[in-house]
Amino acid sequence: MSLTDKAIERIRELIRTGALLPGAKLPPEPELAAQLGLSRNLAREAVKALAVARVLEVRRGDGTYVTSLEPRLLFEGMGVAVELLQTDSAALLDLMEVRRLLEPAATGLAATRITDDQLAEVEHHLDAMREARDDVEQLNAHDAAFHRAVVAATGNDSLLTLLEGISGRTLRARIWRGLVDDQAAGRTLAEHEAIFMALSTRDAALSHAAALLHVTNTQQWLQEYVRSAEPPPSTTAGRPRRTTSNSH
Structure with missing residues (x-):
């Protein structure tokens, strides 16, 4: 030291x-x-x-x-670090794995604590996502706000700050851009609708499952995105040479 x-x-x-x-x-x-x-x-x-x-x-x-x-202050640096990791494919996949572990559990907890006003805020961002389905920037903004409103309903500021830091604005933007390019916005909007409907019933297990499906699909898309962004191995003197590449 x-x-x-x-x-x-x-x-x-x-x-x-x-x-x-x-x-x-x-x-x-x-x-x-x-x-x-x-x-x-x-x-x-x-x-x-x-x-x-x-x-x-x-x-x-x-x-x-x-x-x-307060957690929002002490965890603030983590969000900055996540933004700096956006070009590291392995780090992105690790972060998505952490999100998959935490976000469904947070959503299930939110179902047991969410108020009518908080549920209305979640619905507001869902409606905004539907209206902006052809605008990637607006989709990204309301996607982030949707999930923030859900996790905020847990009343756990540490969990909220942690998940916001892990998700990262740049990562969300990249995922939405890829989804829209692949004409998959409808599917992911349906997944957000399923999360909202589960929260509306105050069913923790159903909310957990809906969020898990959504994050898992996003994780699988990111894995495919990373693989497609990696160039094929080059060869030297007839022998394969392993190469590495970061996602773009």
Whole structure:
């Protein structure tokens, strides 16, 4: 562990133990460094790193504070990381596998907790998807909003932030573009309708199954997309040479 990593860990420990609570102001840099037994430079680097991770907030002219530590802040970096993985085929498939594990369970949970107003919001985005079936950008926007509204109905902010980060706007856009190009928008719209109808009955098992079917079909499409994007193996001196390629 580098000295900077050790400095970061010491500040994290202060937060974990409650010595620094959400919203608390850190001591001035010289005092913080002395408290941690570090140089001012190391303390400064640790604060910068934790500010990037949204654990700390540096307010110019005021000082450094512990953030609210809410999931939406702490998981925010994951969404950025997912966007950076969009050219890695193996990573995309891994992310879809995680989504397949989490989203059906979240949808089943939502069925037991969703309110009439929340159900109306889901229906609103479904209607918008029907109206925008020939507009890929609008389809993508309302597709994401549809699933966000469903997961938000669980009341679990950590689950919502996690799934939003995994799905990724770029990945959703790519999937919708491929589906529309392949004239498959009707099928996936029907899958969203099935999810909504299951939620309307407040049936957890049926909602789980409808979401599982939808995510599984999307996962299978992505697997085929990745395979079709990979060039055939080239040969050298009559012997096959294995090549790798990222999806586009």
